[in-house]
Amino acid sequence: MSEFNEFDQQGSVPNKDTGSIISHAFEMYKGVFLYAVAAMVVYIIGGVLIQSISGFNSAGFAEGIKDAGGDFSNFHYWNAPGFSLYITLSGLLGLLLAPLYVGLIYIVNKYNTKNPIEFSDLFIGYRQNFVNILIYSILSGLISTVAMWLCFIPFFFVYPLLMLGYPILLFENATAVEALGKSYNIAKQNYGTFLGTTVLGLLISACGIILCGIGLIITAPFIMVVMYSAYCAFLGKPRQIMFNK
Template sequence: MNQTQERLHDIEKNGYQIDFANVFNHAFENYKKIALYAGLVLFIFTFLFVILIGTSLVSVIGITAMTRELTPEKLKIENLSESNFLFVGSLSLIVSCLFSPFQAAFLKMAHCGDRDEEFHISDLFSYYKIPYLKEIIISSFLISTISFVQGTLLSYVHLELLGKVITYFISYITLLAIPLIIFGDLKAIEAIKHSILIIFKQPFVILGLIVVAFIGSLVGFIGCCIGVFFTLPFLYSMNYAIYSAIVGIDIQEIE
């Protein structure tokens, strides 16, 4: 049994204590170290992704058809045909799964910042390799599928707001699944299970930290929306700080 498994076993039996102020300060100090680099990465890759998707859609269906079909009204679930619904749902799941290892790299960036280590561009793709790739994709697929299915079903019965609340709740209780995979070397199902267990041990403190981080990340919308790319990394720093405070990081497991 490695250090992470021992800690998780202890948490399961005895719970844990977490200090709001200490975790917030840790997250903020970490954020200051990675904000500029992470913001530039997010901005550049988002820009390139939008260009790629836009170019692909124009080349496949044409700009006129794209403008006509990709309207908010036509993209509502109740207005989608069965084939379009399956296409949109499948595309969303694929994109979510393919980009989840990339998002996981920002947690590694936070870890490098915490240890004052250099983070290289190549590290952004460090989790697109076995064994991390398989477990991250399985975890993302399961979480995204459950969220999508329940959201779709509730939307059909005109309970969209409840569907969104449940989607946010699922994201919240699985918050630590990816850190448990990349830092704790857990399998996808184990990581999801332990993430839920950990969150339910101290739900209100962790929720408070996430809400504060979310509000902080939205500050970037003030004045110039580009700023959000540089405030969004605060969420990754908070995720890292919460995991570090509760589970801790065994350096030997991730090197």
């Protein structure tokens, strides 16, 4: 069982503009990046296991894309050995690890409020509102996937509407539909700020690619911290979650 205690006076809140939110996220990320890396390591280990189970050769697949030279008319990626199983298992992995990313948001909140952090905090999403986190992950994943299939660019215009979902699920114990609706309504009313925040957050998260890809372990989770900072900016300081042990 969990109980919600009102948030105390500690903790910073950014202004309702892109620059302030991103700056706030940077400050938060500097204090929790080791936990973010831990979450990414779990994801990478899961990815390696999935590739081993499926028999999919990602290196060979990438080489095939490179050799195609931009002409993909004869490149049948669904026929690649193990590709279908790999995609299926990867989707399942992403779904099951969604609570881990929620846990990172919880750790950011504890850092912001000067509360002691425990490694077990990373797994709070598996105890707090777990089912709704999974449902929201499915719904937001479907929406994002459809947007990406539409020439990819629409994804950047749709994703801002989903930015507050995970923090709402965690701090307000909302249902998946409530989180989706509330995130959509707030982002729609402040769309310019959310669009700029999302694009910058995603670019920063992806910048680890330039470090031979390995840098993604450090930068990829940044977008989750941006979600927390955006929540603070538009919904105020969240309530602290306390668990009876």
